[in-house]
Amino acid sequence: MNTPAHDDPGELRYAEYVLGVLEADERAAVEREAASNGAASAAVAFWQRRLLPLAEAVPPESPPARLWQRIRAALEFDAPAPLSKPGLWENLRLWHWLTLGSGALLAAACAALIFIAVGRPPAPAIPYMAATIAEHNGQVGWTATMDIGKSRMIVVPAMPQAIPAGRSPELWLIPHGGRPIAVGLISAQSPITLDLSAGLVARLGPTARLAVSIEPHGGSPTGQPTGPVIAAGAIGAAAGPATAMHLVRSARRPA
């Protein structure tokens, strides 16, 4: 963590921002700066660590129980899990696929597009599923194609962010409302094929999501994600075997 220099006259602005005394436009300017500039966000973090403990000056007080119920209701936690994703169009982020320009991905996207256009309901056993795992800025980090019959998944990097040295990106399956299940380590450079256990295959489906977190080299030591989640995406029904298998064949198995 770099500590801002003591004699930097501009640096107090970050303290003033954290304290909350700046006018709305100055406040917005610091927020924009912190969002795009590492030194500025470090300076804001520096002052947050120093000033925010003042919040503890107020003795804790439990909110009324109805508040949690209101939050659950607002987030529709009590709604039944959807049988199929109505937002397949958005969840597959087809437009990201289309802009990637890769022939195989383009073909897969077009096939999925036809699939949606025809509006055929998903068959009980979908042979292939796909997920576009996008980063916070909307950029596609990886695409995953699942071959249900062969119990394997191919994870192809698109344009993932750089992974810090000594860290590994780890893929997780999150069943609807459930805890993450480790799928395996993936790569930011090359396609990886992962064998899926029967338990994992059973949980694949349109209500599940895939996510990538940054873990220590070799994977999460706890069996649950410990690092920041950098990308996530929903699972949808995928294109037919021709395109999916093209992806599987062109992938390397991890060493």
Next chain:
Amino acid sequence: MNDTPTDSSTLEELLARTALRERAAFEQLYQRTSPRLFALCVRMMRDRGEAEEVLQEAFIAVWRRAEGFNPALASANTWLTTLVRNRAIDRLRQRREDTGADPLDLDRLPDEDRGPAAHAEASEDYARLEHCLKQLDPKHGRSVREAFFTGATYKELALRCQVPLATMKSWIRRALMQLRTCLET
């Protein structure tokens, strides 16, 4: 849900799992942090109904934006407190635009130090900050506390304390510089 996270999970782990849409982790995060955050909302909003609304909005944002939490930059506590405070500040400023502000007498404003009994559960960081705030000129220290809990701008603080804007700026800037030095020793 088959099993619930254990109490030993850190808030950082709970937030990471919230980002992965694990509801049990999100609920545990709420149970563990809402008393402290709700107290902050009540103190800032000075209205329980509005405090509930702010906390509700904040936790909805936690569920939706937990992916943006970066443990390398801030602790979970800091991230959550910032999220809650920013929402409270926005609302307070909106409210003041609508109704105007009350004048304030800094000499009569109570210090908010929780006293020795409450410090047992408060963090070391808070104890150190409280110690450093006490080293400041009392008016400067109270201006900092008032700013922190009301989200008032320099201009509003000057108006409410009936001092020139430049005076208020110099009080708070001096206080911030002294705090930085004090907190580093």
